[in-house]
Amino acid sequence: MAKVHFTSHLRHVAPSEPVEAAGSTVADVLSDVFARHPAVRGYVLDDQDRIRLHVAVFVDGTHVRRNILSAPVTPTSEVYVLQALSGG
């Protein structure tokens, strides 16, 4: 299963250690994490379930800049959910 890491800025709502998550896209693995950690959802997704403008997602070392939620994820992927520097 893919491994999802959250920025330490989300420590109060997100798991502090990387969590394993099932799925073949960023949307899938995040949904899997949100099912177990519902409080983190509103910090990562906006009202329309888009990745927030100033949240950055990396998959296997690549900063995914377009179509983030549909980006492919493999069972060995490392996914990082970080704060984008554009947010201040």
Add this chain to the structure above:
Amino acid sequence: MADRLYVSTRKGLLVYARDGKGWTHHTTHFLGSPVSIVLPSADNKTIFCALNLGHFGAKLHRSTDGGATWTELEPPKMPKVETSVAAGETEKPPTVNQLWSLAWAGPDRPDALWAGTTPALFYSKDLGATWELNEPLWNMPERSKWFGGGTVDAALHAICVDPRNSDRVAIAVSCGGVTLTEDGGKTWRIAGKGLRAEYMPPDQQFDPIVQDPHMMVQSPSHPHMWWVQHHNGIFHCTNDLESWDEITTAPISHFGFPVAVHPKDGNTAWFVPAKKDEHRYPVDGNMVVNRTKDGGKTFETLRRGLPQGNCFDLIYRHGLAVDETGNHLAMGSTTGGLWASANGGDDWALISAHLAPIYAVRFA
């Protein structure tokens, strides 16, 4: 008499307590996080605190023990919109970017409150546990003409619940003018006749929908009287939102953000003028407060205790407050200056010159 002063800053919520001489720092909450607005109850036990986290969105917390502990609530959210590029839709599906205003919905409904956001109005009947978009306002045809003023999307920053009738609520939007409901939000009508927007083409300057009321207040004691500090002027209403009169007698500048009305006199109000819109700092670097006691016929310019010369403190729309006596005022600035007055603005005392940028001050 209010004994707490809530100061919403870019780096947390600071609460000051009244002592024999003035205001002293009492507690700090959400240290490091931008606090966009705070709503305390009159007994200071229930407190709502809205955060605007740059990366992670608008958040809402509530305390029911005077700030000793906080619970994060699900903030107001826009309903999910299905979009179709093929259908040629160009409007971006909305998301709540900021909680701009919070207001108790009236003494006859103690668990209810309104939230004004960028971009819509919400209602909660359960102390913020759940929120409902006010769809009649959102679906008003005129709403599509709203546009951002200082923000990308329109900002609903003022909510006035009529002390005579809680079903009567007026809101002010930058930029969307003034809109009124008389049935608790089921239907709405435009209430901005007479407001003038000099930033619009000449034939549209009196269009009530394009107005930028920076702040609106209703007189608690004379609720047919209202004040607006507008982007390009001061406006007064004495006929219960039938029409607005432009006040052109204020000295120094007609530009500014906040307005506060005296709790016992609808003709007395305070304004903080600033150099107009492309610059936004105190005119000539001198910080002053304009006060009228006669409905805008004349003004006094008050400056005792305020910085004179090389001052860049700007007071935002929620950055000026008056308590229920009308004697105590507080004012917080963009450069972290916090002042209080105990005599209606005649004299000001500095509380701190070096806080984080201040978004809002409020007595309770």
